Amino acid sequence: MKKFDYLKPTTLDEVLSLLDQYGKKAALIAGGTDIVVMIKQKTMSPDVLISLQGIPGIDQIQYDGTLRIGPMVTHRAIEKSEMIRKEFSALSDAVDVLGSIQIRNVATIGGNICSAAPSADAVVPLLALGAHLKIRGPKSERRISIDQFFTGPGETVLAEGEILTEIEIPKPLVNTGSAYWKHQRRQALDLPILGVSVLLSLSKASVTCSDLLCTTSPISVVLHSLEEDELECKEIRIALGVAAPVPMRAKKAESLLRGKKISDELLEAVALTAAEEAQPRDSIRGEAWYRRDMIKVLVKRMAMKCMERVLRPEETVFPVRLW
Amino acid sequence: MKRTISFTLNGDPVQVEIEPHLTLLQLLRDKLELTGTKEGCSMGECGACTVLLDGKTINSCIFPAMEIEGKSVTTIEGLADAQGSLHPIQKAFIDYGAIQCGFCTPGMVLSAKAFLDENPKPTEEEIRNGIAGNLCRCTGYIQIVQAIKAASGQ
Numbered sequence: 001m002k003k004f005d006y007l008k009p010t011t012l013d014e015v016l017s018l019l020d021q022y023g024k025k026a027a028l029i030a031g032g033t034d035i036v037v038m039i040k041q042k043t044m045s046p047d048v049l050i051s052l053q054g055i056p057g058i059d060q061i062q063y064d065g066t067l068r069i070g071p072m073v074t075h076r077a078i079e080k081s082e083m084i085r086k087e088f089s090a091l092s093d094a095v096d097v098l099g100s101i102q103i104r105n106v107a108t109i110g111g112n113i114c115s116a117a118p119s120a121d122a123v124v125p126l127l128a129l130g131a132h133l134k135i136r137g138p139k140s141e142r143r144i145s146i147d148q149f150f151t152g153p154g155e156t157v158l159a160e161g162e163i164l165t166e167i168e169i170p171k172p173l174v175n176t177g178s179a180y181w182k183h184q185r186r187q188a189l190d191l192p193i194l195g196v197s198v199l200l201s202l203s204k205a206s207v208t209c210s211d212l213l214c215t216t217s218p219i220s221v222v223l224h225s226l227e228e229d230e231l232e233c234k235e236i237r238i239a240l241g242v243a244a245p246v247p248m249r250a251k252k253a254e255s256l257l258r259g260k261k262i263s264d265e266l267l268e269a270v271a272l273t274a275a276e277e278a279q280p281r282d283s284i285r286g287e288a289w290y291r292r293d294m295i296k297v298l299v300k301r302m303a304m305k306c307m308e309r310v311l312r313p314e315e316t317v318f319p320v321r322l323w
Numbered sequence: 324m325k326r327t328i329s330f331t332l333n334g335d336p337v338q339v340e341i342e343p344h345l346t347l348l349q350l351l352r353d354k355l356e357l358t359g360t361k362e363g364c365s366m367g368e369c370g371a372c373t374v375l376l377d378g379k380t381i382n383s384c385i386f387p388a389m390e391i392e393g394k395s396v397t398t399i400e401g402l403a404d405a406q407g408s409l410h411p412i413q414k415a416f417i418d419y420g421a422i423q424c425g426f427c428t429p430g431m432v433l434s435a436k437a438f439l440d441e442n443p444k445p446t447e448e449e450i451r452n453g454i455a456g457n458l459c460r461c462t463g464y465i466q467i468v469q470a471i472k473a474a475s476g477q
Binding site for chain 1 (some may be wrong): 324326337342343344346365366367369370376379380381382385386387389390392434436437452453455456457
């Protein structure tokens with residue numbers, strides 16, 4: 001492996017001044033589960049690694065109406081947060097299935113965001129949850145929506161010398177459910193063929209026949225019965241991973257449902273529109289046509305999973321049953 | 324540009340001078356000659372290099388040695404007690420034939436330990452999830468799952 005120096009600053013200011021001093025010769029390292037592999041594969045060759053492990057205060061999860069996650073929080077810490085599992089379920093779904101326990105103990109959410117892989121599991125639910133990112137540079141601080149952050153595979157709006165300092169997630173509306181599905185070949189340690197996350201806020205949290213949601217009836221039958229309850233969609237966000245060069249929101253699809261009564265036909269149309277909006281590519285993990293087809297299926301199922309989580313909160317948060 | 328790091332290794336304090344680009348696996352195997360920890364894929368995927376850092380499993384092959392400063396590392400060499408009797412998980416692996424070629428075993432045993440410390444009475448599904456980061460090419464996992472179940476007293 002290429003030789004490099006390893007620096008361990010203890011404040012953010014020190015990090016910024018080291019970045020300024022070394023410029024392109026330096027790379028930041030959080031957990032290192034991407035960076036060390038890239039150095040071994042010779043796809044990057046920094047002279048200096050600047051570790052973020054010693055910076056106090058950026059590895060905390062705080063909830064003060066807004067959920068604030070420090071960039072150095074590990075996937076495992078998020079996985080173990082019951083509050084996140086309950087209130088921000090989609091994020092739990094994603095960190096549960098990223099890598100292995102060994103990876104999740106080390107890999108950080110900030111690293112997952114800044115590596116900017118089109119397949120990044122944790123990023124897709126963050127888009128659906130409407131996250132904002134706080135970024136600090138040498139002179140100023142800025143705050144941007146996460147859907148403005150990615151510019152290409154492995155590329156972000158971070159300028160040289162800038163660093164991600166916080167992930168902010170707004171408190172969801174009442175009666176909100178969210179879900180993420182990693183479509184993969186293996187049950188663990190795989191990259192997704194597709195990542196689909198939906199957040200859905202409903203006008204009420206009870207329906208006449210809530211038992212319908214645990215039947216084995218086809219979705220359309222269940223939805224048809226729910227139509228009599230006049231469930232209205234207050235808010236919807238759809239996020240897709242590996243469906244475009246960067247993790248994307250399917251905003252046209254969202255606008256079809258926002259403010260409308262939820263019905264089988266409408267969800268069908270929403271999922272179809274999301275599939276049309278996506279720009280998937282052929283790759284070794286899946287072909288574009290297949291990915292589009294699965295977006296159509298999974299967007300609808302994730303919307304149903306959101307409804308299930310709102311209408312039957314006690315029983316359905318945990319199991320990752322697809323339908 | 325060597326640097327000195329201090330940490331606890333299998334219960335004993337250690338101070339060692341290292342080149343800053345070393346991975347924890349290189350430090351353990353090449354410098355400290357603890358070859359119980361294996362190098363498989365060396366990309367963080369197979370789990371053969373699993374060790375415990377402050378009780379949590381990590382892939383030592385992609386973990387910078389510089390980050391263990393002040394922390395506690397447990398390798399397979401540290402699992403038996405002072406008299407040399409094997410840890411109950413190690414015994415169970417032998418009893419159930421959960422070892423064939425043995426290459427994945429150190430990592431598998433340490434994953435099982437970290438996992439049982441957290442969840443002493445796991446279901447079979449939880450066990451399978453707990454060792455999902457460790458590849459075994461011999462056993463088909465059946466005996467390993469049985470051994471971990473037995474080690475948990477079930």
